[in-house]
Amino acid sequence: MTVNIDYEADKKLDFDYEKIIREVINGALDFEECPYETEVNVVLTTNDEIAMINRDYRDLFKPTDVLSFPMIDYVRPGDFSVLEEGLTEDFFNPESGELILGDIILSVDKIIEQAASYGHSQQRELGFLVAHSMLHLFGYDHMQDEEREVMEEKQRDILNMLNLKR
Numbered sequence: 001m002t003v004n005i006d007y008e009a010d011k012k013l014d015f016d017y018e019k020i021i022r023e024v025i026n027g028a029l030d031f032e033e034c035p036y037e038t039e040v041n042v043v044l045t046t047n048d049e050i051a052m053i054n055r056d057y058r059d060l061f062k063p064t065d066v067l068s069f070p071m072i073d074y075v076r077p078g079d080f081s082v083l084e085e086g087l088t089e090d091f092f093n094p095e096s097g098e099l100i101l102g103d104i105i106l107s108v109d110k111i112i113e114q115a116a117s118y119g120h121s122q123q124r125e126l127g128f129l130v131a132h133s134m135l136h137l138f139g140y141d142h143m144q145d146e147e148r149e150v151m152e153e154k155q156r157d158i159l160n161m162l163n164l165k166r
Contacts, residue, residue, distance in 0.1 A: 001029070002040075003021060003039075004040070004041045005021060005042045006043045006044070008043060011112065013122060020123055020130070020164075021042055023162055024159075025130060027158050028158050031157065031158050032078045034080060034099075038098055039096065039098040040103075040137070042106065046107065047109040050106075063110065065106070066130075066132060066133050069103040071100050071102045072137075101138075102137045106126070106130070106133075120166045127162065131154075131159055
């Protein structure tokens with residue numbers, strides 16, 4: 001598993017954020033039984049930067065806590081068999097052979113703000129946002145109530161498995 005992490009924010013998280021990111025990504029991969037070695041790119045940035053990305057990709061000029069950019073168009077969320085059904089070389093890194101799941105962009109400002117607002121640790125907030133984003137990289141969404149409930153249960157299960165509780 002390759003996890004590329006770029007820290008572009010001025011504010012610093014005063015804990016081993018890389019360890020948490022890697023553990024949650026690995027936990028989500030195990031939970032969803034991903035059959036491939038994978039690559040995920042993670043950027044930790046500011047509210048201003050994530051607002052610009054949000055504007056460019058979603059037409060919403062406001063900061064958000066996390067943005068997910070999946071590489072794979074799943075027929076069913078978490079169903080990796082779609083990779084066996086056709087031309088999939090675009091989804092794999094030609095040098096490593098790893099499945100490129102996509103990109104996760106996190107706002108350090110929001111991690112700090114939301115941890116305080118929800119009354120839990122910044123570690124738990126970071127873990128939650130990475131788990132949430134990984135589920136998006138697996139094709140899950142939360143636009144409808146039924147989808148949201150499935151996603152929330154999976155997030156909770158992943159975080160509990162990693163002992164990242166509120």
